[in-house]
Amino acid sequence: MMINANTLDEETVWRQLVARDRNAEFFYGVSTTGVFCRPGCGSRPPLRENTRFFGTPADARAAGFRACKRCKPEETVRPSAVAQMCAYLERQIDKPVRLATLGKLIGMSPFTAQRVFKQAMGATPSQYQRAIRANALRNQLRDGETNVTTAIYDAGYGSSSRAYEKTPLGMTPGRFLAGGRGEKIGFATAESSDAGPLGWIIVGSTERGVCWLALADSPEAAEASLREEFPAAEIASDPTLQKAVATVLERIAGGGGKQAQNLPLDLRGTAFQLRVWQALQEIPAGETKTYSQLAAEMGMPNSTRAVARACATNRVSVLVPCHRVVGVSGSLTGYRWGVERKRQLLKAEGARR
Numbered sequence: 001m002m003i004n005a006n007t008l009d010e011e012t013v014w015r016q017l018v019a020r021d022r023n024a025e026f027f028y029g030v031s032t033t034g035v036f037c038r039p040g041c042g043s044r045p046p047l048r049e050n051t052r053f054f055g056t057p058a059d060a061r062a063a064g065f066r067a068c069k070r071c072k073p074e075e076t077v078r079p080s081a082v083a084q085m086c087a088y089l090e091r092q093i094d095k096p097v098r099l100a101t102l103g104k105l106i107g108m109s110p111f112t113a114q115r116v117f118k119q120a121m122g123a124t125p126s127q128y129q130r131a132i133r134a135n136a137l138r139n140q141l142r143d144g145e146t147n148v149t150t151a152i153y154d155a156g157y158g159s160s161s162r163a164y165e166k167t168p169l170g171m172t173p174g175r176f177l178a179g180g181r182g183e184k185i186g187f188a189t190a191e192s193s194d195a196g197p198l199g200w201i202i203v204g205s206t207e208r209g210v211c212w213l214a215l216a217d218s219p220e221a222a223e224a225s226l227r228e229e230f231p232a233a234e235i236a237s238d239p240t241l242q243k244a245v246a247t248v249l250e251r252i253a254g255g256g257g258k259q260a261q262n263l264p265l266d267l268r269g270t271a272f273q274l275r276v277w278q279a280l281q282e283i284p285a286g287e288t289k290t291y292s293q294l295a296a297e298m299g300m301p302n303s304t305r306a307v308a309r310a311c312a313t314n315r316v317s318v319l320v321p322c323h324r325v326v327g328v329s330g331s332l333t334g335y336r337w338g339v340e341r342k343r344q345l346l347k348a349e350g351a352r353r
């Protein structure tokens with residue numbers, strides 16, 4: 001997103017300028033000195049009538065301002081720049097993206113774009129793009145419900161909303177690229193008590209929290225799903241996780257909701273995925289939303305398909321309740337762990353559809 005002067009709310013940015021808010025994402029030029037700064041600059045605050053606001057250093061330059069030597073506005077990357085580049089790469093998944101394009105996107109040089117990206121992500125933009133592509137393909141191949149879910153993935157690539165670039169959120173750790181290389185993941189399985197269509201659940205956890213929560217037909221299939229998702233990780237049974245499994249089962253049965261809520265999660269995904277998964281956690285039990293409702297509530301009404309794709313790539317079922325998102329008119333659409341299980345989970349929560 002290029003913040004342009006038209007979309008900046010002058011009251012807000014002025015307050016941020018006066019407060020020297022370093023995280024504010026705009027630049028300001030001072031007409032009396034011809035210099036532009038970023039918020040947080042130590043120089044004397046300008047008079048408001050002499051101040052102009054810009055979304056990027058390039059805009060400020062184009063308006064005839066030169067960079068402040070004190071705060072060096074062209075060398076500082078906005079906090080959301082990496083998320084913004086990720087979002088762009090995710091949308092251009094099938095096309096090579098030039099560094100110059102990324103640079104332009106965040107108002108920096110191609111070199112700076114590359115450096116900042118690599119620093120934050122542990123991978124170059126093209127490596128990142130390849131990983132996303134491989135991931136999406138793997139998910140497609142793995143998914144039994146090819147019809148609906150694959151269609152959702154495929155469709156996601158065509159999404160062209162720019163809205164979701166607005167908010168910086170999580171960042172994809174470099175380790176995401178390696179399928180969990182060098183990581184230890186413990187797991188425990190249990191059969192769900194009603195032994196209905198839910199079958200077996202597996203909780204996989206790193207030292208940071210639950211990274212995999214899947215439903216399967218047998219304990220073997222459950223373990224295999226974990227190994228497939230994190231092929232490079234060191235995976236071992238961990239009986240101490242039985243408690244977490246029990247908590248999840250209680251949560252499914254309708255009790256222990258609070259406790260389950262407190263299980264720490266270790267979610268890995270792109271900035272966009274993390275945002276969607278966060279929004280899913282805010283849908284209360286017993287309620288459902290459609291993909292388009294969710295997209296609209298997240299402020300990106302044109303990203304319905306991308307939202308659906310992020311739901312379909314959720315790795316932590318139940319706790320990140322992607323089952324609470326349904327199609328228009330309440331149809332169940334796809335579910336990574338089987339539509340019948342989705343139906344069962346919603347029924348257990350007493351959701352009306």
Ligand SMILES: [Zn+2]
Nearest residue numbers: 037041068071
């Ligand atoms: Zn300055």
